[in-house]
Amino acid sequence: MSSTTEQQIRAEVYRSKLPALPGDRVFSGLDHTFTTTAWSIATWLFVMGAWQGFAAPLHLAIIATLFGCTVPLLGQSLLGKYFARWGVDVAYGARATFGPRGTKLIVGLFGIIPAWCWISIPAIMFGKAVNIILGARGITGFITNEFLWAVLCMALGLFITYKGPIWVKWSVRFATPVMLILIAIITWRMLTEWGLSNILAIRPEGLNPNPYISFIIAIEMAIGLGVSWLFQFACYGRICKSESGAFYGTFIGWGILWAVLAIPAMFVALVVGAEDIIQGLVIIGGGWVLLYLGLLVIANPSSLATNGYLIALTLRNFFPKVPWWATVGVSMIVLALVASEWAYNQFATFVIALATVLLSFAAVWVLDVLLKRFNVDIKELYDETSKGAYWYYGGINWWVLLAVAIGATISFLIWNPLTQTIHIEGIFRVLGGSIPGAAVAAVAYYIFYRLFLLPNKKGIPPIPRA
Amino acid sequence: MSETKPEDTRQIRDSELQRRLDIYNKECKPGSDDSPIKPMRFKQFLPALIISIILTLYVIFGMLVVFPASYPGY
Numbered sequence: 001m002s003s004t005t006e007q008q009i010r011a012e013v014y015r016s017k018l019p020a021l022p023g024d025r026v027f028s029g030l031d032h033t034f035t036t037t038a039w040s041i042a043t044w045l046f047v048m049g050a051w052q053g054f055a056a057p058l059h060l061a062i063i064a065t066l067f068g069c070t071v072p073l074l075g076q077s078l079l080g081k082y083f084a085r086w087g088v089d090v091a092y093g094a095r096a097t098f099g100p101r102g103t104k105l106i107v108g109l110f111g112i113i114p115a116w117c118w119i120s121i122p123a124i125m126f127g128k129a130v131n132i133i134l135g136a137r138g139i140t141g142f143i144t145n146e147f148l149w150a151v152l153c154m155a156l157g158l159f160i161t162y163k164g165p166i167w168v169k170w171s172v173r174f175a176t177p178v179m180l181i182l183i184a185i186i187t188w189r190m191l192t193e194w195g196l197s198n199i200l201a202i203r204p205e206g207l208n209p210n211p212y213i214s215f216i217i218a219i220e221m222a223i224g225l226g227v228s229w230l231f232q233f234a235c236y237g238r239i240c241k242s243e244s245g246a247f248y249g250t251f252i253g254w255g256i257l258w259a260v261l262a263i264p265a266m267f268v269a270l271v272v273g274a275e276d277i278i279q280g281l282v283i284i285g286g287g288w289v290l291l292y293l294g295l296l297v298i299a300n301p302s303s304l305a306t307n308g309y310l311i312a313l314t315l316r317n318f319f320p321k322v323p324w325w326a327t328v329g330v331s332m333i334v335l336a337l338v339a340s341e342w343a344y345n346q347f348a349t350f351v352i353a354l355a356t357v358l359l360s361f362a363a364v365w366v367l368d369v370l371l372k373r374f375n376v377d378i379k380e381l382y383d384e385t386s387k388g389a390y391w392y393y394g395g396i397n398w399w400v401l402l403a404v405a406i407g408a409t410i411s412f413l414i415w416n417p418l419t420q421t422i423h424i425e426g427i428f429r430v431l432g433g434s435i436p437g438a439a440v441a442a443v444a445y446y447i448f449y450r451l452f453l454l455p456n457k458k459g460i461p462p463i464p465r466a
Numbered sequence: 467m468s469e470t471k472p473e474d475t476r477q478i479r480d481s482e483l484q485r486r487l488d489i490y491n492k493e494c495k496p497g498s499d500d501s502p503i504k505p506m507r508f509k510q511f512l513p514a515l516i517i518s519i520i521l522t523l524y525v526i527f528g529m530l531v532v533f534p535a536s537y538p539g540y
Contacts, residue, residue, distance in 0.1 A: 005478060012475060012482070016479050018483055019483075019487070022493065025503065059528075059532055059536070063524055063525055063528035063532065064525070066521055067521045070517065070521055074515065081506050086496060087503075203536070210540070211533075211536075215529075219525065240503075244510045247506055247510075247511070248514070256517070374497060378490050379487045382487065430529075465491060
């Protein structure tokens with residue numbers, strides 16, 4: 001094999017459906033944690049933290065965020081272990097549970113489209129931050145245009161995406177430690193300015209007239225965030241050197257660290273009543289806004305790069321004839337969202353609505369993987385014909401969709417996150433809406449699995465061994 | 467594969483896919499102790515499980531103790 005061909009193959013492993021062999025595994029557990037942490041640290045982290053601060057006092061907001069962001073990842077991070085074991089992308093690995101057509105439907109609808117909405121937020125907020133900072137310095141004109149800076153931010157992030165995960169790995173080895181230090185400095189400055197006891201004493205208006213309901217809504221928002229990663233465990237997990245590195249990389253970076261790093265945004269929401277951390281730093285004055293801008297210059301493009309890779313890789317596997325540059329570049333579509341600001345203004349509703357559906361999907365998917373003991377027939381994952389072992393019924397595992405529909409319906413019957421109307425307050429006050437829905441979805445799928453899938457060996461082929 | 471024959475990316479990808487699928491179980495030994503991709507065992511899962519249990523107790527504590535202390539009367 002020529003070296004040129006070998007290089008092409010290596011590049012294709014990171015850009016296509018090829019399963020990653022041991023020699024292709026370039027991510028240690030630390031690299032994976034750095035990547036997911038860099039993915040977390042962006043404006044979305046601060047916006048989410050601020051919404052928690054609007055919903056509940058500091059101590060309750062921290063409790064809600066730590067629980068909601070971390071505990072859902074306990075099960076979901078097992079998907080990281082699964083993808084590390086098999087080295088395949090979500091477009092193929094998810095077929096064992098959803099079927100080939102089901103994967104395109106579910107991952108496309110609940111993975112790609114929400115990911116596009118997500119990546120519009122750092123770009124929007126980067127543009128806004130630059131605009132505010134330049135305005136505060138008395139600078140005017142085209143150079144302060146928010147859209148211009150949003151485009152630049154997006155382009156820088158997608159350039160790293162285009163270069164692939166090795167570039168991502170080296171970028172985050174620099175970016176993540178720097179960002180952690182900058183956030184620690186900003187947090188320290190806020191605490192010295194405002195005082196922890198003063199912040200703790202603040203009671204926000206809340207997202208509901210009843211402060212307890214507002215606290216539960218904060219938990220629901222955090223759960224929504226915690227399950228928003230559901231279709232994202234494969235893109236870096238598949239190139240991890242160990243299964244535990246894939247597991248803990250996501251559990252720490254997307255879970256615990258997200259919750260902890262969102263705390264300074266809670267300070268700003270409580271003290272200043274603003275959802276953008278920069279508003280608080282403007283009040284503090286001095287050069288702190290410039291420090292924050294420095295943080296955003298690193299944070300938002302690195303988040304766009306890590307998230308953009310997920311989108312590009314999945315799209316390339318759905319549409320193999322499309323070249324890599326096109327699947328990366330198509331994410332510039334979100335510029336339409338950037339221009340309209342729709343995604344940003346709908347942020348909290350978007351996150352909560354996601355929770356009601358995605359937590360049920362997560363429960364069913366993880367249960368299916370556990371029932372199959374992380375085993376798949378890797379050749380069958382690539383068989384898209386009706387003879388394939390994972391074809392189920394017409395290419396879709398309808399039992400998954402039925403179980404999720406039941407779970408999501410239960411969630412909506414308890415409370416409607418779109419209108420924030422609580423229908424069954426007794427349950428909502430104790431368990432929220434998405435957790436009972438997910439539990440019912442899991443039980444329903446287990447029954448379907450035992451009654452219909454297992455006896456007919458649907459999606460359960462014999463597993464070849466080495 | 468030829469040394470010099472120009473091959474487009476798709477051809478390379480498809481032929482390489484078959485080769486990898488043929489050798490994956492043999493080379494990766496998925497889930498086994500002698501796999502080069504180190505498998506994760508239950509004891510490695512325990513720290514995350516313990517953290518999650520603590521956080522679940524923490525949120526219950528928040529509901530039953532912290533909230534009533536923060537909002538007396540609710």
